[in-house]
Amino acid sequence: MAVGLDFGTTNSSIALAGPNGVQIANFASSGGVTEAFRSLLYLHRIRESGRSAIKSWSGPAGIDEYLNSDEKGRLVQSLKSFLTSRSLQTTEVFGRRFKLEELIARILADIRAGAERQFGPTATHVVVGRPVRFVGAESDADDEYALGRLKEALLIAGFREVRFEYEPVGAAYHYESTLDHDELVMIGDFGGGTSDFSLLRVGPSLRRSGVTRQVIGNEGVGIAGDSFDARIIRHLVSPALGAGSELESGGKRLPVPNWVYFKLERWHHLSFLKSAETISMLKSVAGQALEPKKIEALLYLIQHDLGYQLHRAVQRAKIALSNVDRTRLHFSDGEAEIDEELTRADFESWIQEELTAIENHVDELLSKTGTHPADVDVVFLTGGSSFVPAVRRIFESRFGHHKIRTCDEFTSVARGLALRALELR
Numbered sequence: 001m002a003v004g005l006d007f008g009t010t011n012s013s014i015a016l017a018g019p020n021g022v023q024i025a026n027f028a029s030s031g032g033v034t035e036a037f038r039s040l041l042y043l044h045r046i047r048e049s050g051r052s053a054i055k056s057w058s059g060p061a062g063i064d065e066y067l068n069s070d071e072k073g074r075l076v077q078s079l080k081s082f083l084t085s086r087s088l089q090t091t092e093v094f095g096r097r098f099k100l101e102e103l104i105a106r107i108l109a110d111i112r113a114g115a116e117r118q119f120g121p122t123a124t125h126v127v128v129g130r131p132v133r134f135v136g137a138e139s140d141a142d143d144e145y146a147l148g149r150l151k152e153a154l155l156i157a158g159f160r161e162v163r164f165e166y167e168p169v170g171a172a173y174h175y176e177s178t179l180d181h182d183e184l185v186m187i188g189d190f191g192g193g194t195s196d197f198s199l200l201r202v203g204p205s206l207r208r209s210g211v212t213r214q215v216i217g218n219e220g221v222g223i224a225g226d227s228f229d230a231r232i233i234r235h236l237v238s239p240a241l242g243a244g245s246e247l248e249s250g251g252k253r254l255p256v257p258n259w260v261y262f263k264l265e266r267w268h269h270l271s272f273l274k275s276a277e278t279i280s281m282l283k284s285v286a287g288q289a290l291e292p293k294k295i296e297a298l299l300y301l302i303q304h305d306l307g308y309q310l311h312r313a314v315q316r317a318k319i320a321l322s323n324v325d326r327t328r329l330h331f332s333d334g335e336a337e338i339d340e341e342l343t344r345a346d347f348e349s350w351i352q353e354e355l356t357a358i359e360n361h362v363d364e365l366l367s368k369t370g371t372h373p374a375d376v377d378v379v380f381l382t383g384g385s386s387f388v389p390a391v392r393r394i395f396e397s398r399f400g401h402h403k404i405r406t407c408d409e410f411t412s413v414a415r416g417l418a419l420r421a422l423e424l425r
């Protein structure tokens with residue numbers, strides 16, 4: 001069986017390719033079935049036969065379990081973004097140390113189990129996607145390090161024969177399956193963690209000959225949807241939770257510690273704020289703060305592990321701005337309440353630095369491969385963050401509106417990786 005697995009920062013999917021085409025796995029959730037398995041993990045302490053144990057749930061089951069538990073456990077998101085982090089080897093959850101690889105493996109094992117239920121018991125051999133550049137990678141050595149950890153997580157999860165392929169190359173195989181003629185295509189895959197680009201020739205004649213597509217070049221940068229969210233948090237959420245305010249200590253006015261807000265901006269760091277030291281520090285800050293209500297709201301959010309709800313509120317606002325010019329960011333839970341207007345123009349000005357970095361990588365791919373935009377037949381944009389109008393404009397301005405193609409934003413990579421797996425058999 002030819003299986004393709006896309007372990008995404010935000011969403012994962014898994015597909016099977018065979019003589020009758022590509023099949024994508026479905027996962028049950030309380031809201032129906034979904035092809036996009038949320039790459040999150042929820043851990044909670046349970047009592048089992050009189051003993052305390054730590055149980056985990058991932059994907060839609062993780063969300064349901066989290067929402068249904070009165071006393072919240074630990075919900076972690078965007079774990080893929082930690083793979084390059086040498087300082088994060090293990091983390092403590094309810095008094096037990098977990099290796100990062102083990103946490104990721106729990107998500108991957110659930111995906112594998114779901115796929116096996118639908119495809120049969122052979123989902124152990126897979127082609128797995130990898131970003132061109134992992135989040136936080138500054139060198140090829142960092143990428144190799146991250147890849148080694150991802151491989152370890154896959155093996156722990158029960159996948160046995162693993163081959164990696166660039167995520168945008170996966171998307172290219174999917175795009176190719178829709179073609180009746182050959183093309184030089186530029187792929188732009190914009191996810192939660194990374195933006196990845198590949199330039200390659202695809203089409204029926206290459207598919208028929210079965211030769212591995214010659215990739216003309218790849219580029220990538222660890223900037224995507226999560227970085228956009230970080231800007232929304234910086235400008236709208238953190239100020240409502242006390243960022244930039246002051247406290248009074250020993251007769252002096254001091255700023256409240258800002259490192260907490262940097263962690264708040266990053267989904268993969270957020271749940272790690274819930275440590276005894278941070279909470280006691282914030283309690284003492286709340287006691288001295290000039291605007292204590294804001295710090296108390298922050299404490300409430302951290303203590304009640306509301307990262308998921310905050311994430312939902314930010315995503316809702318951001319996604320709305322892909323279609324409308326203005327919206328409200330609304331988040332309300334106990335002592336934490338945020339209700340702010342935001343416009344697409346504000347959002348675009350906040351993410352200017354990220355957009356410029358993305359543009360530079362697109363231009364770098366063109367220049368290092370000696371490709372003129374006119375040589376490129378089609379630009380295929382995929383991944384959830386490709387819906388952001390400002391991201392699309394980067395390509396429209398360089399290649400022209402008529403060259404842009406989009407489809408299957410959340411499953412194109414897994415579908416294409418499965419086709420790649422079929423070719424490799």
Ligand SMILES: Nc1ncnc2c1ncn2[C@@H]1O[C@H](COP(=O)(O)OP(=O)(O)OP(=O)(O)O)[C@@H](O)[C@H]1O
Nearest residue numbers: 008009010011191192193194225322383384385387
């Ligand atoms: N309509 C939309 N407008 C703007 N952003 C969106 C929209 N829909 C989804 N997103 C964003 O897309 C991102 C998720 O996309 P996707 O599932 O492709 O990422 P991923 O594959 O998990 O991540 P990566 O490929 O970086 O590892 C999230 O940041 C989400 O907020």
Ligand SMILES: [Mg+2]
Nearest residue numbers: 008191383413
């Ligand atoms: Mg992706």
